[in-house]
Amino acid sequence: MSVIGIDFGNESCYVAAARSGGIETLANDYSLRATPSAVAFDGKKRIIGVAAKNQQVTNMKNTVGGFKRLLGRKFNDPHVQHELTSIPARVEARPDGSIGFKVNYLEEDQHFSPEQLTAMLFTKLKETSAAAMQTQVNDCVIACPIFFTNAERRALLDAAQIAGLNVLRLLNETTATALAYGFYKNDLFEEKPKNVIFIDFGHSALQVSACSFTKSKLKMLASTWDQIGGRDFDLAMAEYFSKEFQERYKINAKTNARATLRLLTEIEKLKKQMSANSTKLPLNIECFWEDIDVSSSMQRSQMEELCAPVLQRVEQTFKRLLAESKLQLDDIHSVEIVGGSSRIPSVKQLIEQVFNKPASTTLNQDEAVSRGAALQCA
Numbered sequence: 001m002s003v004i005g006i007d008f009g010n011e012s013c014y015v016a017a018a019r020s021g022g023i024e025t026l027a028n029d030y031s032l033r034a035t036p037s038a039v040a041f042d043g044k045k046r047i048i049g050v051a052a053k054n055q056q057v058t059n060m061k062n063t064v065g066g067f068k069r070l071l072g073r074k075f076n077d078p079h080v081q082h083e084l085t086s087i088p089a090r091v092e093a094r095p096d097g098s099i100g101f102k103v104n105y106l107e108e109d110q111h112f113s114p115e116q117l118t119a120m121l122f123t124k125l126k127e128t129s130a131a132a133m134q135t136q137v138n139d140c141v142i143a144c145p146i147f148f149t150n151a152e153r154r155a156l157l158d159a160a161q162i163a164g165l166n167v168l169r170l171l172n173e174t175t176a177t178a179l180a181y182g183f184y185k186n187d188l189f190e191e192k193p194k195n196v197i198f199i200d201f202g203h204s205a206l207q208v209s210a211c212s213f214t215k216s217k218l219k220m221l222a223s224t225w226d227q228i229g230g231r232d233f234d235l236a237m238a239e240y241f242s243k244e245f246q247e248r249y250k251i252n253a254k255t256n257a258r259a260t261l262r263l264l265t266e267i268e269k270l271k272k273q274m275s276a277n278s279t280k281l282p283l284n285i286e287c288f289w290e291d292i293d294v295s296s297s298m299q300r301s302q303m304e305e306l307c308a309p310v311l312q313r314v315e316q317t318f319k320r321l322l323a324e325s326k327l328q329l330d331d332i333h334s335v336e337i338v339g340g341s342s343r344i345p346s347v348k349q350l351i352e353q354v355f356n357k358p359a360s361t362t363l364n365q366d367e368a369v370s371r372g373a374a375l376q377c378a
């Protein structure tokens with residue numbers, strides 16, 4: 001029997017396990033390492049992960065995601081209300097004030113809580129891990145954001161319990177990243193402490209921490225965070241394109257959930273291309289609105305202008321970490337980046353500006369958190 005480490009991301013999950021002396025990230029039933037944090041319902045079927053994401057456009061009402069950030073909260077919590085502005089599913093207050101995602105399942109309208117949806121996702125992760133390792137899986141270590149409250153952590157534990165997982169430990173995502181780094185760099189540490197900054201910039205959050213490593217131990221010096229992530233870049237770009245389509249084609253994309261979803265999907269692809277390319281890139285969507293095809297373009301510098309407020313918050317979070325850690329620039333050994341949004345070039349520039357060190361990619365940017373979680377119990 002094996003222990004798995006789970007990185008439950010707002011956009012996607014990764015699972016890793018200790019095997020034959022090393023740590024391995026496990027592939028799911030689509031031979032992919034990333035499992036989208038999405039659950040869908042179709043008649044009598046429950047569809048989870050890659051398959052759920054793949055059918056989202058044609059089954060919007062019954063496909064749900066974004067529930068990580070709703071765990072352990074009440075419907076009228078301002079944080080929840082803010083999250084709901086970017087969740088296309090039908091979400092309602094339940095009589096006890098809790099959150100219910102409304103879907104049609106088994107031919108009737110049903111409500112599922114964020115805990116139940118997370119449990120469905122965990123059940124899938126448990127099954128695909130067991131299949132990948134050809135052994136039963138019961139024990140796990142789950143990583144969660146450093147800013148998760150006790151209520152959020154408890155809800156996560158409830159979800160794991162519903163999924164039949166025994167949680168050996170909940171680990172902060174920042175700690176998991178540092179552990180993953182320490183495991184591989186162990187031989188380099190001496191008696192004199194080495195200070196490393198870790199930056200995890202994901203889909204919904206930015207978490208930054210400063211750690212000091214010596215031969216025998218890891219010490220967290222400081223951590224800062226902000227509730228910003230890749231989705232904020234997508235939304236700023238969507239605002240721009242929606243305005244343009246309104247003027248050029250007289251289409252108000254915002255009034256149609258499917259058009260909004262298709263636009264955001266294309267924008268995310270465009271944003272990823274921009275990380276590797278600074279020239280003008282096209283955005284084309286066929287039959288965007290009835291039979292109207294839309295086309296436009298954007299280049300990286302334009303995206304940076306549109307996302308200036310987000311980038312400003314990134315910079316402030318970096319500066320806060322530097323101040324709180326009390327480290328001098330010369331004390332910093334390296335700045336290690338993880339999380340999908342840390343691939344954005346202007347984020348790497350801000351790292352150089354604030355920490356006076358280039359962003360280092362020692363860790364696997366997508367898998368580090370799950371690998372650190374798996375290491376915790378290896």
Ligand code: ATP
Pocket residue numbers: 008009010011012013068201202203204205229230231268271272273275338339340341342343344366
């Ligand atoms: P969170 O940590 O906030 O719960 P997550 O762990 O699911 O979310 P990640 O998988 O680390 O998030 O990152 C996903 C985000 O990274 C998405 O917003 C995605 O668009 C963005 N992203 C991935 N690759 C790139 C890239 N090459 N350039 C820019 N952004 C990228």
Ligand code: MG
Pocket residue numbers: 008009010202203339369
């Ligand atoms: Mg993450």
